[in-house]
Amino acid sequence: MTVASESSIALETRGLTKDFGGFRANSDVSIAVRRGSRHALIGPNGAGKTTFVNLLTGVLSATAGSVLLGGEDVTRASPQARVRKGMARTFQINQLFADLTPLETVALAVSERLGTGAQWWRRLGTRSEVVDEAAELLTRMRLGDVMTRRTAQLPYGKQRLLEMAAALACRPQVLLLDEPAAGVPEDERHEILDMVEALPAEVTVVLIEHDMELVFSFADRISVLVQGALFTEGTVDEIARDPRVRTVYLGEEVVHA
Amino acid sequence: MLTILFDGVAYGMLLFILACGLAVTLGLMNFVNLAHGAFAMAGGYVTVVLMQRFGVPFLACLPLAFVATALLGALAERTLYARLYSRSHLDQVLFSIGIVFMSIAAVDFLMGSQQQIVQIPAFLRGRVEILGVGVGVYRLLIIGLCGVLTLLLQWALASTRFGSQLRAAVDDARAARGLGIEVGRIFVVTFAVGSGLAGLGGALSAEIVGLDPTFPLKFMLYFLIVVTVGGTSGLTGPLLAALLLGVTDVAGKYLVPGLGAFIIYFVMIAILMLRPQGLFARGSA
Amino acid sequence: MSDASTLNGAAAPSGTPSGTPASTAPRDFLIGKSRWKPAEFAFWAVAVGALFALPDRHLLLNEIAILGLFTLSLDLILGFAGIVSLGHAAFLGIGAYAAGLLTKHGVSEPLTGLLAAGALAGAVGFLSSFLILRGTDLTRLMVTLGVALIFHELANRLDWITGGADGLLGVAPGPIAGLFEFDIFGTTAYAYSLAVLFVLFLLARRIVHSPFGLSLRALKDNRLRAGSLGIASARRIVAVYTLAAVYAGIAGALLTQTTQFVSLEILDFARSADALLVLVIGGTGYLYGGLVGAVAFTLLKDGLSAITPAYWLFWMGLFLVVLVLVGRDRMVERVRGLLARAVGRRA
Numbered sequence: 051m052t053v054a055s056e057s058s059i060a061l062e063t064r065g066l067t068k069d070f071g072g073f074r075a076n077s078d079v080s081i082a083v084r085r086g087s088r089h090a091l092i093g094p095n096g097a098g099k100t101t102f103v104n105l106l107t108g109v110l111s112a113t114a115g116s117v118l119l120g121g122e123d124v125t126r127a128s129p130q131a132r133v134r135k136g137m138a139r140t141f142q143i144n145q146l147f148a149d150l151t152p153l154e155t156v157a158l159a160v161s162e163r164l165g166t167g168a169q170w171w172r173r174l175g176t177r178s179e180v181v182d183e184a185a186e187l188l189t190r191m192r193l194g195d196v197m198t199r200r201t202a203q204l205p206y207g208k209q210r211l212l213e214m215a216a217a218l219a220c221r222p223q224v225l226l227l228d229e230p231a232a233g234v235p236e237d238e239r240h241e242i243l244d245m246v247e248a249l250p251a252e253v254t255v256v257l258i259e260h261d262m263e264l265v266f267s268f269a270d271r272i273s274v275l276v277q278g279a280l281f282t283e284g285t286v287d288e289i290a291r292d293p294r295v296r297t298v299y300l301g302e303e304v305v306h307a
Numbered sequence: 308m309l310t311i312l313f314d315g316v317a318y319g320m321l322l323f324i325l326a327c328g329l330a331v332t333l334g335l336m337n338f339v340n341l342a343h344g345a346f347a348m349a350g351g352y353v354t355v356v357l358m359q360r361f362g363v364p365f366l367a368c369l370p371l372a373f374v375a376t377a378l379l380g381a382l383a384e385r386t387l388y389a390r391l392y393s394r395s396h397l398d399q400v401l402f403s404i405g406i407v408f409m410s411i412a413a414v415d416f417l418m419g420s421q422q423q424i425v426q427i428p429a430f431l432r433g434r435v436e437i438l439g440v441g442v443g444v445y446r447l448l449i450i451g452l453c454g455v456l457t458l459l460l461q462w463a464l465a466s467t468r469f470g471s472q473l474r475a476a477v478d479d480a481r482a483a484r485g486l487g488i489e490v491g492r493i494f495v496v497t498f499a500v501g502s503g504l505a506g507l508g509g510a511l512s513a514e515i516v517g518l519d520p521t522f523p524l525k526f527m528l529y530f531l532i533v534v535t536v537g538g539t540s541g542l543t544g545p546l547l548a549a550l551l552l553g554v555t556d557v558a559g560k561y562l563v564p565g566l567g568a569f570i571i572y573f574v575m576i577a578i579l580m581l582r583p584q585g586l587f588a589r590g591s592a
Numbered sequence: 593m594s595d596a597s598t599l600n601g602a603a604a605p606s607g608t609p610s611g612t613p614a615s616t617a618p619r620d621f622l623i624g625k626s627r628w629k630p631a632e633f634a635f636w637a638v639a640v641g642a643l644f645a646l647p648d649r650h651l652l653l654n655e656i657a658i659l660g661l662f663t664l665s666l667d668l669i670l671g672f673a674g675i676v677s678l679g680h681a682a683f684l685g686i687g688a689y690a691a692g693l694l695t696k697h698g699v700s701e702p703l704t705g706l707l708a709a710g711a712l713a714g715a716v717g718f719l720s721s722f723l724i725l726r727g728t729d730l731t732r733l734m735v736t737l738g739v740a741l742i743f744h745e746l747a748n749r750l751d752w753i754t755g756g757a758d759g760l761l762g763v764a765p766g767p768i769a770g771l772f773e774f775d776i777f778g779t780t781a782y783a784y785s786l787a788v789l790f791v792l793f794l795l796a797r798r799i800v801h802s803p804f805g806l807s808l809r810a811l812k813d814n815r816l817r818a819g820s821l822g823i824a825s826a827r828r829i830v831a832v833y834t835l836a837a838v839y840a841g842i843a844g845a846l847l848t849q850t851t852q853f854v855s856l857e858i859l860d861f862a863r864s865a866d867a868l869l870v871l872v873i874g875g876t877g878y879l880y881g882g883l884v885g886a887v888a889f890t891l892l893k894d895g896l897s898a899i900t901p902a903y904w905l906f907w908m909g910l911f912l913v914v915l916v917l918v919g920r921d922r923m924v925e926r927v928r929g930l931l932a933r934a935v936g937r938r939a
C-alpha cells in the first residue's frame with residue numbers, strides 16, 4: 051500500500067520552510083503531487099510561490115523541511131543534479147542567455163541531457179541528433195523562424211516561449227511553470243497558454259498562475275499559498291467552492307486593483 | 308610581546324583610516340575602486356612637499372593633507388567616478404587600475420622614485436612607559452587620533468541626517484531621489500571624506516611604512532582585505548578586520564619573519580572561502 | 593488544440609513541420625559559425641609571412657606571439673567563462689620558472705620543458721580553481737591576486753632555487769626536438785613560439801565551438817539558467833581554469849626558453865594587468881582579441897617606452913581610463929570601423 055502510493059507521487063515536500071533573515075517566506079509547506087497530474091499553485095502576490103519553486107529546484111536552500119522527487123530525497127542536491135533527476139522549471143522573470151541564439155540555448159540543454167555537454171573535441175554543429183532535436187522542439191514551440199537570432203533581440207512573447215522550450219528540452223518528469231505568461235500582452239497570452247495545454251500527458255506539471263479561469267480549466271488539483279503557508283488544498287471543485295479562498299485571493303486582488 | 312600588540316593596533320588603526328573610505332565606496336556603493344591607495348599616496352606627498360619645500364610643521368600638514376586629498380577626491384568623483392557607478396566590475400577594475408598606473412607614473416615623474424622621508428617632530432619620536440610597556444609616542448598619537456576619527460565616523464554614519472541619507476541613497480538611489488535626497492551631492496561628499504581620510508592616513512603612515520610611487524599598488528590588497536574581510540554592513544567589521552590585519556602583519560614580521568606575508572594571504576583566502584560575506588558580516592550563513 | 597498532439601514529441605504525426613524530415617539549416621547555421629573566415633586565414637598568413645618579411649624583427653615578433661598566447665589563456669576564462677582574474681601572471685611565472693629550472697638542471701630539450709611547465713601550471717590552476725568557484729567578482733579578484741602574490745613571495749623567498757630578485761641566469765635550452773638550434777636573431781624563437789601558439793589556438797578554437805565551449809558562454813551569461821538546464825557550472829569552471837593555466841604556463845615556458853632568462857618580474861602584478869589591458873584592447877570572447885591586442889600593445893609599448901619607461905606606465909593608465917570612459921564596446925567598434933575603411937580603401 052505504502053509502496054504503491056509512494057511511487058505514484060512525483061513530487062513531495064515535507065514541512066518546507068524558508069527564512070530570509072527574520073522574514074519567513076515559506077512556512078511548513080507540505081504538498082504531494084501525483085504523477086502525471088496538473089497541479090496549480092495559487093496565492094496572492096508575495097505569498098511565496100516563487101520562493102517555493104526556488105526551494106524545489108535548489109536555487110535556494112531550505113531552512114527546514116525536505117523535497118522528494120519520485121520518492122528520493124533531493125533536499126541537499128544541487129540545481130543541476132535535480133534537473134538530471136527529472137525536474138525542470140521556467141522562471142517568472144526571464145532567465146535566458148541573452149547572447150546566445152534560441153537554437154544554441156536549446157541545443158545546450160539537449161546535449162546536457164544526453165550527457166555530452168562537456169564534450170570539447172566535437173563541434174556542436176556536427177552533432178546532428180542534438181541540433182535536429184533542438185530545431186524540432188523550437189519549431190513546435192513556434193520559435194522556428196527566430197531560432198538563429200540573438201535571444202536578446204527576440205520579442206518578449208517569444209522569449210517567454212523560449213523559457214518553456216529550454217525547460218522542455220530537459221525532458222522533465224516534473225515541470226514547474228512559474229507564471230509562464232507573466233508580462234505577456236493579453237492578445238499574445240493564448241500562444242503561450244496553448245503550449246501549456248499541449249504539454250505531454252505523462253509530464254507532471256506544477257503551474258503557478260494568477261488567472262483563475264485558466265487555473266480552473268487546466269488543473270486537477272490546486273494548492274493555495276497565503277503568507278508563506280499552505281492555506282488549503284483540494285480539487286478544482288473544492289477550491290472553486292471554498293468561500294475562504296475567494297476572500298483571501300479576491301481580497302488581495304481588490305487591494306491591488 | 309605587548310609592544311608588538313601595541314604596534315599592531317596602531318598599524319591596524321592606520322589601515323582602518325586609510326581604508327574606511329573604501330569601505331563606503333566598495334562596501335556600501337559596490338564600486339570596485341582599486342585606486343583608493345592613490346589618494347592615500349597623494350596625502351603623503353602633499354605632506355612631503357609642504358614640509359620640505361615650505362617648511363610647514365608636521366602636525367599642521369595633517370589637516371592640509373586631509374583637505375587637499377578631499378578636494379582631489381571630490382574632483383575625481385564629479386569628473387570621473389560618478390560616470391562609472393553603474394558599470395560592470397570589469398570596467399571599474401580596468402578604470403581604477405588605469406588611475407593607479409597614471410598616479411604612479413605621475414608621482415615618479417614629479418617627485419622621483421626614491422623613498423620619501425617624513426621627519427616627525429622630536430617630541431613624537433620618544434617612547435613612554437605605560438603599565439610597564441614601552442610604547443612609541445607617535446604610535447600613541449596615531450591610536451588616539453584614529454580612535455577619535457573612528458568614533459566620529461561611526462556617529463556620523465549611524466546618528467546624523469547625512470548618515471541616514473547616505474544609507475538610503477546606497478540602498479536604492481532612485482527611491483532616495485524620490486524622497487528629495489540629493490544623491491549626487493551625498494556621493495561627492497562621501498567620496499571626498501573617504502579620500503581625505505585616506506590622504507590623512509597616507510600622511511600619517513609615511514613614517515611607519517614608507518612612501519614611494521608604488522604605494523597604491525603595495526597597499527591595494529591590504530585595503531581590499533580590510534573591506535571584504537570586514538564585511539559590508541557597517542564600519543565595525545572593517546575596523547576589526549583592520550586591527551586583526553595590523554596585529555597579524557606586525558606580529559608575523561616580528562615572530563615568524565620568514566612567513567609574514569604568506570600568513571596574511573593564506574588567512575585572507577581562507578576567510579573569503581569560508582565567509583564570502585566577510586568575517587564580521589551580520590546574518591550571513 | 594492541434595498543438596496538443598504536436599507537442600507530444602516524435603509521436604506526433606500531424607501535418608506540422610515536425611512531421612517532415614529535419615532541415616539541415618540549423619546544423620548549417622552552427623557549422624557556419626565555426627567555419628574559418630577569410631580574415632582568419634589572412635591573420636595567420638601575415639603572422640607566418642612576418643617570419644620572412646621582417647627578418648630583423650624576430651625578437652619583437654616572438655615577444656608578441658608569447659604575449660598573445662598568455663592573453664589567449666586569459667580570454668578563455670574572462671572572455672568565455674566571465675571570470676575576472678587579477679593574478680593570471682601566477683601561471684605564467686610558474687611555467688617560466690619550471691622551464692628555466694628544468695633547463696638548468698639538465699633537461700634542456702624545449703618541448704619537454706613546455707609540457708612540464710604546462711603540466712605544473714595546470715596542476716596549480718586546477719587546485720586554485722576551487723578557490724574561485726564561490727563568491728563574487730570582488731572575492732575572485734582578491735583570491736586570484738592573493739594567489740599570485742603568494743607565488744611572487746614564494747619565488748622571492750626561495751632565492752637559492754629561483755635566484756630571487758636577480759633572476760635565474762644561464763638558462764641555455766638545447767635545440768628543439770634535437771633539431772633546431774636557437775639563434776641570436778630570434779628566428780628560431782619566433783618560429784617556435786608561433787608554431788606553439790598556432791597549435792594551442794587551434795585547440796582553443798575547437799573547444800570554443802564545442803558543447804563544452806558553448807556551456808561556458810552560457811554560464812557566463814546566466815549562471816542561474818545554466819544550472820536550471822542541468823549544467824554543472826563548477827566543473828566547467830574548474831576545467832577551463834585549469835586549461836587556461838596550462839596555456840599560461842606554456843607561455844611562460846616559451847618566454848624563458850626564448851629569452852634564456854627569468855626573473856621575479858614575471859610574477860608582478862603588472863603582468864596580470866598587462867594581460868587584462870591587452871585583452872580589452874583586442875576585445876574579449878572571440879579568441880583573436882588576445883592576439884590582435886598583443887600586436888597593438890607591443891608596438892605601442894615599443895614606441896612609447898622608447899621615450900622613457902615611466903611615461904609608458906602613464907600612457908597605459910591613461911589609455912585604460914579613456915577606454916573605459918568612452919566605453920569598451922564603442923571603442924572597439926570605432927577602431928574596427930576605421931580598419932574596415934582602411935582595408936576597403938586599399939582594396
Ligand SMILES: Nc1ncnc2c1ncn2[C@@H]1O[C@H](COP(=O)(O)OP(=O)(O)OP(=O)(O)O)[C@@H](O)[C@H]1O
Nearest residue numbers: 070073075093094095096097098099100101102142
Ligand atoms: N531573496 C530574497 N530575500 C528577501 N526576501 C525575499 C527574497 N525573495 C523573496 N522574498 C520575499 O518573500 C516573499 C515571497 O516572495 P515570492 O517571490 O516567493 O512571492 P510570489 O508568491 O512568487 O509573488 P508573485 O505572485 O508576485 O510572484 C516576498 O515578500 C518577497 O519580498
Ligand SMILES: [Mg+2]
Nearest residue numbers: 099100101142
Ligand atoms: Mg512569483
